[in-house]
Amino acid sequence: MSPVWSRLLLVLCCLSPAVFAETPLRVAVAANFLPTAEVLRAEFGAERMTLHPGATGQLYAQISQGAPFDVFLSADQTTAQRLYDEGKALTAPQTYAIGRLALWTPGQPAPEFSQLAGFARLVMADPKLAPYGAAALSCVQRLVPTWQGQWLKGTSVAQAHQMLISGAAPAGFVAWSQVLTAPEAEVRLLPETCHAPLIQQAVLLKRPAPHPAAQAFWDFLFSPTARQQIAAGGYAAP
Template sequence: MLRALALLLSLLPALARAETLRVAVASNFLPAAQEIAAIMTDEGWDVRLSGGATGALYAQIRHGAPFDLFLAADQARPAALEAEGRGTAQPYAVGRLVLWSADPALIGEDPVAALRGARVIAIANPDLAPYGRAGAEVLDALGLAQDAPLVMGQNIGQTAGLVATGNAPLGFLAAALTPVGGSRWDVPGDLHAPIRQDMIVLSPGPGAERFIAVLQSDEGRALLEDHGYDAPEAVTP
């Protein structure tokens, strides 16, 4: 009996890891989340990531999608879920906004002139994507919002594709998704509200705990920096 109990206890960690962790991830954070998932996979976890616009993922959760953890690109949606008693929201990253063009000479030293002269500017849908909302705030701060010729992606990943393929000469992207090369302007933070990204555990369990532990570790902080984010304490709530 004691041997059987000891064997069962020794198997508990493996049994816990066999459970699938389902994570809803804002498009901009998907590459970083994939690295965390790879670390956990090497440890024996089964991690399933679903990327998309924060607003769209939030709608899926509200309609019963079985996610265990939600990594949003804003504060509003996790806060709304917290208000419904779904969990406790907490910050995990602060995003950086970049104006990018595949043309190495387009943006140059005068990004405002590049915006004024653009035939079209790619931006994520501000109603769905926080980086799109930040881009709209930048245009407003520069006095360009009213007449800006915009083409909208449904999420920041789709918006990056519009610029990378030349369908738009330039666009506002997350630093995490900005391609190498071309020309860029790292948008000053005082031109838009901080892009603080919050997460919320929807279904507590060892998988979600481990994901957050990796994210908040020294390795996770280095990963944030590598992918173009600041740590949450970089911005005062």
Template structure:
């Protein structure tokens, strides 16, 4: 009996050692708008693959600069398709790994119930003191916000009232804390399972800004990483797609 138990312990130890040898860690640069979805996906990814996902959040433009300066990321989940394409053309990525993992939506949001109407007329009335957006030079959602204002002919009127966040998360914080009455955010930040989670919002028509195609790519550091390849495969799957769509993204 003792010998049998000893063999079982050895067998189990070997199994755990083998699974540990194949399990890895993937360092991911994640566009700030995708914070909630990737956090929701991380646990299932680890459970299903054995690999651990370690995410850093920020503006796409800032991540570009960090990657060019040698930041240790394996995978980049951007908020646009141009930045990953640029990195690809500069030889910073694994060839053939780039793909669109989500198409983002923009929302005009206020933490106040009933403050933002469902047509965005609150912008035209211009009765607010501050309008928050993400830095358009670094954050694609901030750029989309400026395109909306331009299309609506409101750029000059609201320009003095704009407060810029470094990324879309900071823009959301300005609104959440009341430092801005309203602002442009990623729909995914204020939406879950078919409804706005708090406050009031206008879902900005896609026709008012360029498409927010969000691309993912494996960076050179992740070239030989099984965890990086597993994450990309996971993001292609139906399970991940369901989670991503639940936050208001299109696929």
């Protein structure tokens, strides 16, 4: 072994475990919840964690393939339960938020649901990847069964939101939390009876070495402080 490598090995051996523990907590978060997760991150300590947003289905695939996430904030119950059943989670799923689906027509008053039959295009998140997309599809099938237009699909509800901002279609379905600051006339909440409840659950994920901050964040996520922030973000707190 060369002198250089010998010195490097000596330095690494002398480093305390605390140095390695400074690696930020990695939280996989459903795209719809990202704005609220950013607020929680600031409360918990921004330097202590990183957020990795995506569609719930995409994040599940990444976790299944070994992505080094410590916590998963899913947009549904099914995916979190699936990870637990597959032995990839340390904790049973726990509800952290309950979402609402909204119809949004940027720059225009939101129509009655029956009027959607006259729209040629609507935006939603891909129902195969995103629970909010599945909810949108269910509501259109129940409320506007005669609609024969074109779906424009984002890979996540965050991308669907961006598609509406860019004018890809005049109307579409997003999480209510994404349009809290939009003019009230542009937003219409979907009846919760037209889709499965948007119950969002979290799990602590199994890692070879559990992150020292994982349990602290888990406890914080279900604290009164976090619940207040979640409610302010447009969700019902459990």
